Every structure is written in structure tokens, then in C-alpha cells.
Amino acid sequence: MALLRMRTAQGANATEIEKKIKRGNALRQGSAWRGSRGLAALLAVVVVCVCAAAVWLYVSSLDSEITETLVRQAELVSPRPRVYSVPCSEDYENYKRYPGCTPLKCGRAVTDAVVTREESQVLKRLAERGLALAGSDGGASILDLHSGALSMGKQFVNIYRNVRERIQAEIAETFGLDPTLLYLTKPTFFSRINGTIAKTQHDEYWHPHIDKVTYGSFDYTSLLYLSDYGSDFTGGRFIFMDDNGNRTVEPRAGRVSFFSSGTENLHRVEKVEWGTRFAITVSFTCDPAHGISDPAIP
Numbered sequence: 001m002a003l004l005r006m007r008t009a010q011g012a013n014a015t016e017i018e019k020k021i022k023r024g025n026a027l028r029q030g031s032a033w034r035g036s037r038g039l040a041a042l043l044a045v046v047v048v049c050v051c052a053a054a055v056w057l058y059v060s061s062l063d064s065e066i067t068e069t070l071v072r073q074a075e076l077v078s079p080r081p082r083v084y085s086v087p088c089s090e091d092y093e094n095y096k097r098y099p100g101c102t103p104l105k106c107g108r109a110v111t112d113a114v115v116t117r118e119e120s121q122v123l124k125r126l127a128e129r130g131l132a133l134a135g136s137d138g139g140a141s142i143l144d145l146h147s148g149a150l151s152m153g154k155q156f157v158n159i160y161r162n163v164r165e166r167i168q169a170e171i172a173e174t175f176g177l178d179p180t181l182l183y184l185t186k187p188t189f190f191s192r193i194n195g196t197i198a199k200t201q202h203d204e205y206w207h208p209h210i211d212k213v214t215y216g217s218f219d220y221t222s223l224l225y226l227s228d229y230g231s232d233f234t235g236g237r238f239i240f241m242d243d244n245g246n247r248t249v250e251p252r253a254g255r256v257s258f259f260s261s262g263t264e265n266l267h268r269v270e271k272v273e274w275g276t277r278f279a280i281t282v283s284f285t286c287d288p289a290h291g292i293s294d295p296a297i298p
């Protein structure tokens with residue numbers, strides 16, 4: 001009986017011990033499981049972070065706006081232009097060369113000293129009035145006024161009021177050319193751009209292009225800005241697309257940006273996000289056959 005009680009007691013102890021062992025094992029397994037789950041979660045966080053960083057790096061490498069700003073809107077580039085030289089492309093080899101005009105030195109330059117902000121305001125009002133007569137359904141409208149000649153009494157005035165001549169002189173001085181050997185060429189046009197969705201191909205102003213390829217006769221392109229990046233509109237920066245990155249010019253009313261028109265100056269305009277951007281494209285050729293002159297007084 002005593003033996004039986006002892007055995008029973010021993011049996012009861014054994015069961016108790018077994019239970020404790022099982023509980024211990026379960027607890028150990030549970031904490032091991034929790035431990036490995038924590039590790040997995042940590043790993044997942046690390047993987048997500050690495051992926052996010054990779055995506056961010058990739059997207060920012062694609063983001064054309066961030067490489068370098070050549071000239072900011074708030075800066076005043078005066079009295080000397082800010083000049084950036086770039087090697088000439090071979091484009092000019094495919095055309096007849098005109099000594100004293102065909103680019104030997106290529107590059108891009110920006111000046112705020114050639115056209116005053118007041119003059120740019122007068123031209124902007126003209127563009128506003130002209131474009132108010134019609135305008136594209138999409139975001140980009142142009143008003144093409146080549147020579148700018150306007151009848152007045154018995155003669156002509158020019159809506160550009162010497163602006164074109166001053167730009168021509170500045171281009172000639174910067175690139176070491178004879179100003180009399182540069183000819184105004186077409187198209188010369190006012191542009192008005194806003195954030196409206198494009199309706200036709202004509203509204204898609206943002207595509208990268210080379211002016212010499214797009215317009216044929218261009219040797220030097222100039223852009224006269226009539227409104228201010230940041231306050232009149234956002235987006236709409238001018239972007240030079242170089243092999244080693246993009247370089248932007250922020251438009252400013254009265255600012256003239258000019259450059260040789262070949263492949264060395266591949267460029268595009270950033271999409272306008274908000275507001276309205278006005279500019280004039282004024283371009284020059286070395287080929288007198290492509291030049292346009294003011295109407296002569298009979």
C-alpha cells in the first residue's frame with residue numbers, strides 16, 4: 001500500500017515534471033518563433049528601405065530638373081552676359097560655311113542687360129492682346145510675327161523696337177562674329193504657355209529638340225523671356241540636355257538667353273505647371289538666302 005502510494009506519488013511527480021518539460025519546450029519554441037518573426041520583420045524593413053533608396057536614386061537620376069541651374073530667376077546678370085562654352089557639334093559641316101558667322105565657337109549665354117523689364121512688359125502686353133484674338137485649346141499658343149514691322153502713318157515702326165538689333169549685336173560680340181553677317185530668320189514668334197492639357201501635337205512644346213534640325217536655317221537661337229519663373233508661372237524652365245546632365249535657365253522678364261543652334265545645344269522646355277509663361281523666339285541665320293528683312297518703304 002505504502003509502495004503503491006509511493007509509486008502513485010512518484011507517478012504524479014513524473015506527470016508533473018513531464019508537464020513542466022512540455023511547458024518549458026513550448027515556451028522555448030514560442031520565444032524562438034517570436035525571435036525569428038522579429039528578425040524576419042527587421043529584414044523586411046531593411047529590404048523595403050534598400051528598395052526605396054534604389055527607386056529614389058533611379059528616379060532622381062531620371063529627374064532632368066536637378067543637375068545644375070545656370071541662372072536663377074532672382075539673379076540679375078548684368079552688365080556682362082554669363083557665357084558657357086561647349087564644343088561645336090558637326091552639324092555645321094553639313095551646311096555651307098559663312099566666314100564671320102558660321103559658329104567656330106559654340107556655347108550658350110544669358111544676359112539681363114540687353115532688354116529692360118519695361119520693354120519686356122510692353123512686348124508681353126502686345127503678345128497678350130494678339131493671342132487674346134484666338135489661342136490654342138491646348139497649353140501652347142504662338143503668334144508668329146517675323147520682322148515685327150508695323151505700318152504707322154507714312155512709314156513703319158517695329159514692334160520689337162530695336163530689341164532684335166540689340167540681341168543680334170550681343171550674339172555677335174559673345175561669339176566673335178560680324179553682326180552685319182547675321183540675318184534674322186523665321187520663325188520669330190511669341191509663345192504663350194500654360195498648364196492646360198495638350199490637345200494636339202502643336203501643344204507639345206516640351207519635347208527635346210535641336211533648333212538647327214527643327215527649323216533648318218537657324219545658326220543662333222535667342223529667347224527673350226517676358227514673364228518670371230516662380231511668380232508668373234511654375235515649371236517652364238529651359239533645359240539644356242547635356243551628356244553629363246541637364247542645365248537649366250530660369251526665365252525672367254527681360255532676360256535674353258542665346259546659344260548656337262546645333263546638336264551641342266539639345267534642349268527642351270519643362271512643362272508649365274501653373275500660371276502663364278510668355279517668351280519670344282528670335283533667331284538668326286548665316287545664310288542670306290534665309291534672312292528676312294523689314295518691308296521697304298516704296
Ligand SMILES: O=C(O)CCC(=O)C(=O)O
Pocket residue numbers: 191211223238267268269279281
Ligand atoms: O521658350 C523657350 O524657352 C524655348 C523655346 C524653344 O525651344 C524654341 O522655340 O525652339
Ligand SMILES: [Fe+2]
Pocket residue numbers: 209210211267
Ligand atoms: Fe528650341
